[in-house]
Amino acid sequence: MTWLDLADDAPFDAWTLPYGVFSTDGEEPRVGVAVGSWILDLAPLAAVEGLDGSHLFAQRSLNPFLAAGRRAWDAVRGWLLEVVTESPHRDLVEPQLVPLAEATLHRPFTVGDYVDFYASQTHAENVGQIFRPDSPALPAAWKHLPIGYHGRGGTVVVSGTPIVRPSGLRRVGGASGDVEFGPSLKLDIEVEAGFVVGTPSALGSRVPVSSFEDHVFGMVLVNDWSARDIQAFEYVPLGPFLGKSFATSMSPWVVPLAALEPARVSPPPRSPALSSYLRDEGPWGLDLTFEVLWNDRVVARPPSRDLYWTPAQMLAHMTVNGASVRTGDLYASGTVSAPRPDSGSFLELTWNGTEPVTLSDGSRRSFLEDGDTITIRATAPGPGQSRQRLGEVTGTIHPTP
Numbered sequence: 001m002t003w004l005d006l007a008d009d010a011p012f013d014a015w016t017l018p019y020g021v022f023s024t025d026g027e028e029p030r031v032g033v034a035v036g037s038w039i040l041d042l043a044p045l046a047a048v049e050g051l052d053g054s055h056l057f058a059q060r061s062l063n064p065f066l067a068a069g070r071r072a073w074d075a076v077r078g079w080l081l082e083v084v085t086e087s088p089h090r091d092l093v094e095p096q097l098v099p100l101a102e103a104t105l106h107r108p109f110t111v112g113d114y115v116d117f118y119a120s121q122t123h124a125e126n127v128g129q130i131f132r133p134d135s136p137a138l139p140a141a142w143k144h145l146p147i148g149y150h151g152r153g154g155t156v157v158v159s160g161t162p163i164v165r166p167s168g169l170r171r172v173g174g175a176s177g178d179v180e181f182g183p184s185l186k187l188d189i190e191v192e193a194g195f196v197v198g199t200p201s202a203l204g205s206r207v208p209v210s211s212f213e214d215h216v217f218g219m220v221l222v223n224d225w226s227a228r229d230i231q232a233f234e235y236v237p238l239g240p241f242l243g244k245s246f247a248t249s250m251s252p253w254v255v256p257l258a259a260l261e262p263a264r265v266s267p268p269p270r271s272p273a274l275s276s277y278l279r280d281e282g283p284w285g286l287d288l289t290f291e292v293l294w295n296d297r298v299v300a301r302p303p304s305r306d307l308y309w310t311p312a313q314m315l316a317h318m319t320v321n322g323a324s325v326r327t328g329d330l331y332a333s334g335t336v337s338a339p340r341p342d343s344g345s346f347l348e349l350t351w352n353g354t355e356p357v358t359l360s361d362g363s364r365r366s367f368l369e370d371g372d373t374i375t376i377r378a379t380a381p382g383p384g385q386s387r388q389r390l391g392e393v394t395g396t397i398h399p400t401p
C-alpha cells in the first residue's frame, strides 16, 4: 500500500516504478521514476534522503545507472518501494513529485547495438506463408536457435517521434510486375518487447542463460516499423535492411526486470531438445498482454506468454560466439503475435492487405496511411492479484517529404 493518492486509471501503480528521462520548462533533462500520474525527480530525492549515488540520476540518460549493475539496481528499487509505501518519507518525497502531464519525456538511454529476434511461432509461420508460400512455414533453424538479425541502433527513437514514410525500391503489381522507386505502399507495425542491457560482457566470453538478470536491466515496449514492400523485395538472402532501419520506436519508461517477477511463466515445451547453452534456468517466459490502437480503435491484443524463446535465451544466443554486449544495447523479442485478430503486425491482421480492417470512423485499412497514429500498450500480472500497466509507445505517420 502506498501513501500516494493514486487514481485507478493512473498510468502506473506504486509497484512498477519504471525509469525514464524527463524535463520540465527551462530545466535540464534528468532521470525520474514514474509512480501514479507523477514523476519522482530522483537526483534531488536521493540527495535529501541521503542515498549513495544521487549523481547517477542528474544525467540526461539512464546509461550511467544502467552501467552501475544489479546490486545498485536492486538497492535503488528497494529504497523506492520503501519511499512510496512508508509514510514517514512523505515530507521529503512530496516536493520532488512532478506531474507527468507537465513533463517532456526524452529517449531514456543511448542505444548501442540493436538486435531483433523472431520468437513468436505464430508470427514466423504467418510471415513464412505470406512471403514464402512454396517453402515450409518455419525456417529449418527456427526451433534450434532464436533467429535474429542486427538492426540499426541509431534510428531507435522515443515514443511520440514522428515516423516519416520511407521510400525504396519495391515490385508493384505481383511477381512479374515492375520494380519501382517510391514511398512505401505497405507500411506496417511490429509489436515487440525490448530488453535493455545494463552490465556489459567481455569480448570472447559468453553470457549464459543463468546470468540474464546480471546483465539485463529492464524492458521497453517496441514498435519495429516495417515497410513490407521494400522488405519483401530486398531481403533475399541477407535479411531485413532498409525495410526496417528507418525507425524503431520505444516507450519512454524502462520497466525494471524486478517489476516483472509476478509476470514470469514457463515457456512452452520445446522439441527438438535444445543445445545445452540454450536450456532454461528458471522460467523466463513473460505473461504480457499488449494492446494495439490504430487511431482510436483497439485492433489487436497480442499475448507474449507463448513465445518460443525467452529473453534469457536470446542473450545467451547473441553472445555464444563470443560477441560482447555493451551498456545500452537493445534487443527485441520479435513480433508478438497470436492467431487473428490478435496479430502483432498488420501484414498478419489483414493477411497482406487482402482482408482490410474497419476503423472507428468507418474507414478501411490494409496498411498505414499518412496521419495514422499507432499506440501500443501493455499490462502484466503485478503483485497479489493486481495487474500492472507497463506504459505505451506511440507514433504518427508523416508523409514522405
Ligand SMILES: O=C(O)/C=C/C(=O)CC(=O)CC(=O)O
Pocket: 116, 117, 118, 119, 120, 123, 124, 127, 128, 131, 190, 224, 226, 235, 240, 333, 334, 335
Ligand atoms: O520472415 C520474414 O521474412 C520476415 C520477418 C519479419 O519481418 C519479422 C522481423 O522483423 C522479426 C520479428 O519481428 O519477428
Ligand SMILES: [Ca+2]
Pocket: 116, 190, 192, 224, 334, 335
Ligand atoms: Ca521486428
Ligand SMILES: [Mg+2]
Pocket: 223, 224, 225, 226, 244, 245, 246, 247, 248
Ligand atoms: Mg525497425
